[in-house]
Amino acid sequence: MLLAPDTHPIDRPPLKSTLSMPYTLTPGRAAGVFLAEAKNRRLVGARCVSSGLVSVPAQDFCPATGGSEMELVEAPETGTITGFTQTAAGIIATLRIDGADFDCVHRILEASFDELEIGARVEAVWAEETTQSILAVVGFRLAPGAPVGEVRPLQHAAEPLPMVPYHLDLHYEHAFGPFYGRMFDEIGTNRRLIGVRSTAIDGALLPPREVDDISYTKTGTWMTVPDTGTVRAMSVIHLEFKGQKEKPPYIYAEIQLDGAVTRLIHSVKGIDMSRASELVKPGTRVRAVWSDARTGALSDISHFEPVPDGDEAASL
Amino acid sequence: MGAPRSVAVVATAQTELRSAWSNAQHVDLISSTVMRLLRIAGIGLADVDFVIDSGSDVLDGRSISNCGFLGAMGAHHKEESRVEEDGLWAATYGATKIAAGAAEIGLIIAYSKPSESDVSLFYASQVEPFYQRPVGFDHLAASGLQAQQYIRMGGSEADFAKVTARAWEQAAQNPFVDIEAAPSEQEIASGEMVAAPLRRHMMARSVDGCVAVLLAGAEVARGMSSQPVWITGMGSAMDNHAFPVRKPGRLEACEAAARAAYNRAGLDPRSASIAEVSGSSAAGELMVLEALGLSKPGQGFDTYSGPTAINLSGGALPADPIMATGLLRLADAHRQLTQPKVFGLASPETAIVHAAGGVGMQTHCVVTLGV
Numbered sequence: 284m285l286l287a288p289d290t291h292p293i294d295r296p297p298l299k300s301t302l303s304m305p306y307t308l309t310p311g312r313a314a315g316v317f318l319a320e321a322k323n324r325r326l327v328g329a330r331c332v333s334s335g336l337v338s339v340p341a342q343d344f345c346p347a348t349g350g351s352e353m354e355l356v357e358a359p360e361t362g363t364i365t366g367f368t369q370t371a372a373g374i375i376a377t378l379r380i381d382g383a384d385f386d387c388v389h390r391i392l393e394a395s396f397d398e399l400e401i402g403a404r405v406e407a408v409w410a411e412e413t414t415q416s417i418l419a420v421v422g423f424r425l426a427p428g429a430p431v432g433e434v435r436p437l438q439h440a441a442e443p444l445p446m447v448p449y450h451l452d453l454h455y456e457h458a459f460g461p462f463y464g465r466m467f468d469e470i471g472t473n474r475r476l477i478g479v480r481s482t483a484i485d486g487a488l489l490p491p492r493e494v495d496d497i498s499y500t501k502t503g504t505w506m507t508v509p510d511t512g513t514v515r516a517m518s519v520i521h522l523e524f525k526g527q528k529e530k531p532p533y534i535y536a537e538i539q540l541d542g543a544v545t546r547l548i549h550s551v552k553g554i555d556m557s558r559a560s561e562l563v564k565p566g567t568r569v570r571a572v573w574s575d576a577r578t579g580a581l582s583d584i585s586h587f588e589p590v591p592d593g594d595e596a597a598s599l
Numbered sequence: 600m601g602a603p604r605s606v607a608v609v610a611t612a613q614t615e616l617r618s619a620w621s622n623a624q625h626v627d628l629i630s631s632t633v634m635r636l637l638r639i640a641g642i643g644l645a646d647v648d649f650v651i652d653s654g655s656d657v658l659d660g661r662s663i664s665n666c667g668f669l670g671a672m673g674a675h676h677k678e679e680s681r682v683e684e685d686g687l688w689a690a691t692y693g694a695t696k697i698a699a700g701a702a703e704i705g706l707i708i709a710y711s712k713p714s715e716s717d718v719s720l721f722y723a724s725q726v727e728p729f730y731q732r733p734v735g736f737d738h739l740a741a742s743g744l745q746a747q748q749y750i751r752m753g754g755s756e757a758d759f760a761k762v763t764a765r766a767w768e769q770a771a772q773n774p775f776v777d778i779e780a781a782p783s784e785q786e787i788a789s790g791e792m793v794a795a796p797l798r799r800h801m802m803a804r805s806v807d808g809c810v811a812v813l814l815a816g817a818e819v820a821r822g823m824s825s826q827p828v829w830i831t832g833m834g835s836a837m838d839n840h841a842f843p844v845r846k847p848g849r850l851e852a853c854e855a856a857a858r859a860a861y862n863r864a865g866l867d868p869r870s871a872s873i874a875e876v877s878g879s880s881a882a883g884e885l886m887v888l889e890a891l892g893l894s895k896p897g898q899g900f901d902t903y904s905g906p907t908a909i910n911l912s913g914g915a916l917p918a919d920p921i922m923a924t925g926l927l928r929l930a931d932a933h934r935q936l937t938q939p940k941v942f943g944l945a946s947p948e949t950a951i952v953h954a955a956g957g958v959g960m961q962t963h964c965v966v967t968l969g970v
Contacts, residue, residue, distance in 0.1 A: 297621065297715070300660060314729045340730050346844040366847070368743025369795040372735030377744055377843045386843035388736040396795060401751075417730050451724060455660035455716050460624035494630040496670030499644040501634070 295464050295579070297456035305525070306449040313341035315443025316355055321419030324409055327437060328358040328383060337434055339380040339387060340417070346385050355440055358382060359432020360407040362423070369396045378405065378423060382434035390422030404429045415444055462491040465505070471579025476571075478543060480506050486544035510571035511590065512540040517551065517567075519559045532556055534563055538587060549581070553588035563589060603698040607820035607827035608968070611930035612636035613810040616918040617777040619714035620807040625659065626671035628809040629710050633673050636706070636811040640823060647813075648702035649678040651693045653686035653709040653922050657721050672708050685709065685877070686926025687954035687964045690812060691833045697816045704819060707812045709923035713805040718921070725958050727840065738879070741842045741959030742802060743794030746882035750796065752848040753897030759801050759881035760788035763916055765903060766884070767800070770913025777806075778917065794880075801881040803919035810920075810927045826937045831949075832866060832967035834859025842959050848897075853890035853953070853963040860951075860965040861892070868892035871967075872947030873908050873935050875928035877915040877955050884914060887953055891965070907951075911935060911942050925954020925964060936970050 310318055317327040317340045330337045331345030332352040339358040344351050359381045366386075367376040374391040376399075391399065392408055406426035410419050459467060462479070466489070469477045478487030480503030481495050487506040488495065495502050517536040529550065537546040551569060554562045563569075567589055574585040612635040614620070614628050637644060650672055656664050665672070665681040672679070682689040686709025693705035713721070722738035746759065767781035782790070782800050790798035820827040836855035838845050845851070861868060868874075868891055876891065878884025885899030888909065894902045903909050912931035915924050932950035935942045950968040 294622075302660060308728055310729050318729065346839060346841060365843075366744045366747050368740055368747060368797075370735070370737070370739045370743060370793065372737070372740065375734065375736055375740040375744070385841075388731055388740070388843050389734050417733050422734070447729070449728060451720075453657065453660065453716065453720055453724075457660065457715050458621050458624055458712070460622065460627040462627065463624060464622075492630065492670065493627060494634060494671060494673075496675045499634075499637075499673050499675075 295459045295467065297458055300455045300457060302453040302455070304451045304453070306451065308447045308449050310444055310447055311343050312443050313343040313353060313355070315445065316440050317341045318415045318444040318447065319441035321415050321417075322413040323441065324419070325437075326358040326360060326380070326407065326420070327440070328356045328380070328434060329353040330356050330434070336384040337382055338385050339383040355437040356434045357437045358434055361426060361429045361432045362405055364391070364399060364401055364403045364405055366401060367391060367396075367399050374399070376423070381432040389420065391424070392422035393424045398425070403427070462493065466491055467579040470581070470583050471577050474573055474577075474583070475507055476510055476540060477505055477507050478545070480504055481544050484544045487542055489540065489543050489545050489547060506542065508540045508542040510540070510584070512538045512543070512547070512569060512587075514551070514563060514567040514569055515539050515546055515565055517563050517565070532559070534559055536563065536569070536587070538569055549584060550586045551588065552586040604700060605817040606694040606697045606814055606830045607817065607824070608812055608830065608929065608933045609815045609820050609824040609827055610636055610640040610813045611810065611933050612639055613775055613927060613930055614808045615775055615777050616806040616808040616920055616927075618804070618806055620712065621714065625664070625710055625712055626668055628712070628807070629668055629708060630671040632809040632811045633671070633706070633708065636813060637673075640813050642704070642823070644673045646704055647673065647677065647706045648704050649693070649696065650674040650706045650708065651680055651682060651689040652707070653682045653684060653689045653926065654711065655683065655721065655922050657724050658711060658713055658716050658921060660716055668710070673706065684922075684962065685954040685956050685964065686810065686923050687929055687952065687966060688835060688925075690814065690926060690929055691835065691964060691966060693814050694830050694833060697814055703816045705814045707814060707926065708809070709926040710809040711920035711923045712807045713921050714807050718805050721921070722958055736842070738958045739794040739802065742880040742883065743797050744842070745886070745959055746794070746797050746801075746880060748847040749882040749886055754882060754885060754900070756796050757788070758885065758900045759797065760784050762881045762884055762900065762903075763787045763800050766910065766913050766916040769911055770917035773913050776913055776918045781917070797880055797882065800916070803879045803915045804917055806918045806920050808918075808920040808923060808927070810923050810930050812926060812929060812933075826970065828933050828936050829969050830966060831969045832860035832862070832864030833965070834863070835962070835964040837962045840961060845959075848886075850886050850890040850960060850963065852961065853887055853955070853965070856963040856965040857891045857951075860967050864967040864969070866949060866967050868951060869907070871907050871949045871951045872944065873911070873932055873950035874953070875910060875912060875914070875932045875950065876953040877919075877924045877928055879915060879919070879955060879960055881916060883955070883960055884910075884916065887955065887960075890963075891951055891953060908935070908942070908944060908947070925952070928952045928954065929966060932968055936968060
């Protein structure tokens, strides 16, 4: 299984990659008011008008009945531990805020795991700096004998916070595998583009793979292709967007390398960009311009450039 | 409209489950699995009417990752869709298409390479972002809280260690699970506390792997296989997203999914020969067994000495290829029903297959099988 033909074991370190995802989260009315009131050090809950059940922190829907007519309330800062665990993030507990009908989760502070018990009374610990986040309450601490608080109508509620900026960074280490591994090794070591023979059509599949997509038969032996090819499609990119590698305008083209049955996407440069769509079009002959870097990535080819008429004939 | 047609599992194939397939890409694992499945089934890709696959964009590190895997899956210019749940859901989707008469042969694939990403971030991305994620609530915390609730129902930390040790012993005998040395009960019971009262081995170990299953309508299935394994019931259900609002100590969504499957199959779970279940922690596995009706609440531990063969594969604790775990349970149950002697089973007739997903097992899918 997974043996690429004529290949020594590939031992490339994995490809490190990070996906940085920016978000603008919309909290909605209930969470929006909760977050807006956090700076006033008021805990906001919500009572379902039809069921009478109270959620703290505030929710837009009743967790039990799904009722959507909710009136906001001000919740007390005391409650009871209903469950607890300890992870690398600290002590996390389920809590029942006094007057609420549902549990919530939060941190337990200033206590060791062993002194906690279910039923223990707790009180909120407010952050010193005001913040429009659930972390305005840093956590809860043990408060033996704390009187049981009551839920009250919320007077003069703040406008809901309309948006919360957020981002998520996801980190990856992708394996290359025997086929991509060999291809990138050849690019980095020998500046050679290598694919595998298709068993369905006469030509090379790039990137190489175990199975031919179209015929679903096992692919054949390795096949080197030159770094020249023909543009089959192109686009001039004018739009700016997140994650972009180059400043517009630039050309992305589908290039069919000579001898390949697949197309490679790369940029085409070295031309007068004001005449881009005239100078680069389907059928235009191009050749790779290699960068000085030898990292074993497709970016070792800096870009492709058009081959001037007559150049190829002269070199033959 | 006629009655739904019978649907059978006719063949399965899988890779070995390893903590990391560091010398293979997703496509390498997928193409080798699917090629082997077609060889086992003795058919070509032209015979396959549709492909349904399961995987996670967040785990895979690319959007709509199935689009990049189409060629390896054999889905070129075929009807293909992706289920962003465990592969067992994909199997129920495929079985429904065949039962409805819309297709004859369906290829179900699930793949996972959690070794390439950070599993804690995968779960964190599923947590509610305003009230829960900032305080550090995650899948680990949910599992720890769940285990504490289960102890209040009658379970014990000692049971968790025994369940975990048994799972690893079973997995060590499973040729598809790569294990260097199974931890002893003592090592498990004294392991690092990761989500009190759960210790390291009591949480499911993420592994890489791929599994593929071929489903067929009744007539075709009888022609393809001398031992078709019939899908007799299916059910799935989802609990409240907010963990603290779920019923403590019970998995009500699992109970609902099982009820739907048993009603369709006319199956009394206590008569089942085999159960292959996916618990994301030792406590979770016990709670699943109870929710499936294999024991009374709080007595899940007794199930292992009962008449139903539980997780002969080892289950999810030693090998959890997230998104493929439940479909592997289906492949395991299929092997046990068709090769009972290999597993020391007399003449098994029925199996219960279970998959779970989400933070603290929010979602559940149950499939019943019969021969």
